[in-house]
Every structure is written in C-alpha cells, then in structure tokens.
Amino acid sequence: MTNALNVDRTADVPVPPGPAKADRVSRRQVDKFAQRRDQLAAAALQTLAELGYARTSLREIAQNTDFSHGVLHYYFADKVDLIIHCVKHYKAICVQRYDEILAASDTADALAEGFAAGLARTAGEDATLHRLWYDMRSQSMFEPAFRADVLEIDDSLQRMIWRVVTGYAELSGRALTVAPATAYAMFDGLFQHALLRHLSGAPDALDTLRAESLTLLPRLTRD
C-alpha cells in the first residue's frame, strides 16, 4: 500500500493479458475484459456506498461478488486503480440520472419545479451513492491520486447545473448574474446539507432542499 500510490497510472487498462491476434478475436476479448471490469466496479461501488472509503477492503468488495478476492488484482492494477474506475462508473450513473431530470420543460416555472423535485428525489433515492461522492471528494483533498478524476466529475456536474441555470434564464427572459462555478457551488452546498440531514433522520430534509432550490434559481438572475 505504501508505494502503490506511485504506480504509473497513465494507462487505463493494465494490459488485457494476452490477445494480440486476429482483430475480431482481440476485440471480443478486450470487450469481455472491460465488461467484467465494469461488473466488478459496480460491485465495488455498492460496497463503497455502504461502508465508505475508509472502511472498504478488497475482500469485502469481493464478497459482494460471485468471485474471490484474488480476481480483483487480475482486473485492476491495485486498489487505487479499482476505486478510480469505480468513481468514473459513478459519474456515468450520476450524469445519466441528472439528464433525466433535465426532461424538457417549456416554462421557467416548470423547469424550476422539475429540477428542484429531481434534486430532492435523487438525494433520497441515491443517498448512499451521493455520500460516497462527498467522501471521495474529501479524500481527493488528501490523496492527489484521486484529484484529477474528482475534478473531472465535478466539472461535469457543474456543466449540468449550468445547463439548467441557463435554460431557466432563457425561459424566464432574465439575465444571469453568476459564473458557472458559483452556481454549482451553491446548489452543491444545499444538496450536501440536505443529504447529511436526511441521512441523520431529519424527515423534512428533502422537502427543504426542494424549496431552497426553488428559491435559488431566481436569485441567480435579474430582469
């Protein structure tokens, strides 16, 4: 574990063991390899969401799987490699769900209501996944190995928020008064606050999040 962090992580896949033959064959093997990688990453994501980064071990991950713990080192170079793959997997899930939230609305009010409700819904339904995201983002403040991927996900979330905010501004005919990073930080603050309360058992946390988000959108614009 000590020098594992110094491993060269430029290559995404740690060499699919031995194809290099006919094109079709190679391609199929690589696909299969990547497929199992994703499958294992999904199991790891579930374990991480349940236990958090500090308490998750490779053996624990393998137990949420039909395989034994050794197989993880067949598909991933080391623990950091696995977790990074995991977090990218999270991004795919997350952006997808947020894009569902972005279902076309034709009025500013409808967009605002839909977006606020969507935030509250995902905060409730995917609470464990989101707390993992905040855990990983905190880890990245200590562990440079996670930083690049965390910042990339953060950017994609920021762009998602920005699409909503600009959409709202256009539909309402108002002008934007904040930068994309600022808008994202504010919504993220509300979301994180609500998530902690929700996980702590506060029954009104999600409703409050919806109401707060609703009032934030107009605050970012002016006539």
Add this chain to the structure above:
Amino acid sequence: MTNALNVDRTADVPVPPGPAKADRVSRRQVDKFAQRRDQLAAAALQTLAELGYARTSLREIAQNTDFSHGVLHYYFADKVDLIIHCVKHYKAICVQRYDEILAASDTADALAEGFAAGLARTAGEDATLHRLWYDMRSQSMFEPAFRADVLEIDDSLQRMIWRVVTGYAELSGRALTVAPATAYAMFDGLFQHALLRHLSGAPDALDTLRAESLTLLPRLTRD
C-alpha cells in the same frame, strides 16, 4: 475496532484513574488529566489534518508527540473517543477564528468585505484543518458515532453565518429572504468548492471565493 463503536460514550472522561480524595487535590489532578488530554488531542488534530481520517493511526498520532502510543489509551477510551475529542477541539479553534472575522464593522459594505476576505484568508491559512472538517462531515454520513458532534459543530457554524447575514441585513436596511440553514449551506458550498481548488493548486481559488461571497450577501436580501 469492531465493537469499539458500541462503547458507552455518555461519560466524557473515561474515569480519571484514581483521585477521589481531598477536593483541592482531586480538582488539580482532574485539571492535569484534562490538560494532557487536550494536548494529545491537539497533536492528533495536526496528524488528522495532514493525513485525513482514513490514513491516520494511533501510532502515527503518537509520533507527533513526546509520548509512546500506549499513552493514548490511558487518556482516551478508544480511537473514536479520541477523534471526537479532536473534532470538538477543532470547533473551538474554528469558531474562535470566525469570531475574529466578525470584528465590528459599521457599514454593510465593510462587513461584507471583511467577511469575504476573512473566509478567503482562513481557507488559505487553515486549509488542512478545513479539509479535515469536510472529511469528518463525510465520515459522519457513514459512521453514526460521529454524527451528533458533527451536527453540533455544523449548527455552531450556521449560527456564526447567521450572525453575519443578519448583521449585514440590519446595516444595509434590507430584509432577509432565506432561512439560516439555507444561507449557511450556500456559503459552505462556496467555501468547500474554493478549498478543493486551492488545494489542487488553482491560484485564483481564494480570490474567487472572496468575490463570490461578496455577491452572495446581497442576494440573500431584498429592499
């Protein structure tokens, strides 16, 4: 570690080994005991701020100390007990520094400028301490043992923000349009966003935080 989390943690001090004699003597010994506890907690805080929760061990903490690792179990029941004491120690530091920020300003603009500058300053000077706070807050989403103390600190930060916001509203003669929790969540989002960027090497992160905070205050009020 498995059942350490089930330990009864209602009593703050795990029995100062053996006073129970004359009042003055007992009092002095208890003070000494508490004093060393704080001293060890301070060393632990430094270690945690440097390494993060997941990577901090009791032996590592003891190495930032003149004592051996065994002494930690003389002053603290277990690791969770030590860390909770640590985080409370952080609260004391944090609120104190924030109260310095609250130095009296006689105009709304001066208050806003001073507060925004103070946020940016503490984000830079106490960056490692603040990242520990976000780490612990994330941990509390997984580990119920931390939750009560984290929520208490969160509340005290929220009250601090609310004092600033209400002060700004009064000085500017404007009316508040948000709840205390909402105002705190927004500033916290900006702060956390800036802290991550700052620790990632973004040179403008702190300036951006100052500017963002400056624009947020008026947004929370109306004429």
Add this chain to the structure above:
DNA sequence: AAAGAATCTGGACAGGTGTCAAGAATTCCT
C-alpha cells in the same frame, strides 16, 4: 525518606490489509 498513587513505556496479541504467485478450472480455437 518512604510509600503509594499517577503516569508512561514497550512489547505482545489477534485480526485485518494489499499484494502476489502457483496452480486449478474454464473457455476458446483449430
């Protein structure tokens, strides 16, 4: 100065960690 209490040390313990490699089991291709 002697006795007793408080404090501290250093090692041992049981268990968990990431990593690796030898070999069994399976799959794939000809």
Add this chain to the structure above:
DNA sequence: AGGAATTCTTGACACCTGTCCAGATTCTTT
C-alpha cells in the same frame, strides 16, 4: 478432441491496526 490461452481460486507474505497489560518511571503525599 486436444492444446493453448484465459480466467479464477487459494493460500501465503509482510505489514499495519486497535487494544491491552505488566512493569518501569515519575510525581505526590505523609
């Protein structure tokens, strides 16, 4: 069907973890 490439299992390794404790050390009190 047989041989080769793959996927997977199992057990081992070196190390680290929190916890505990017997005994050395220091301080306090009488």
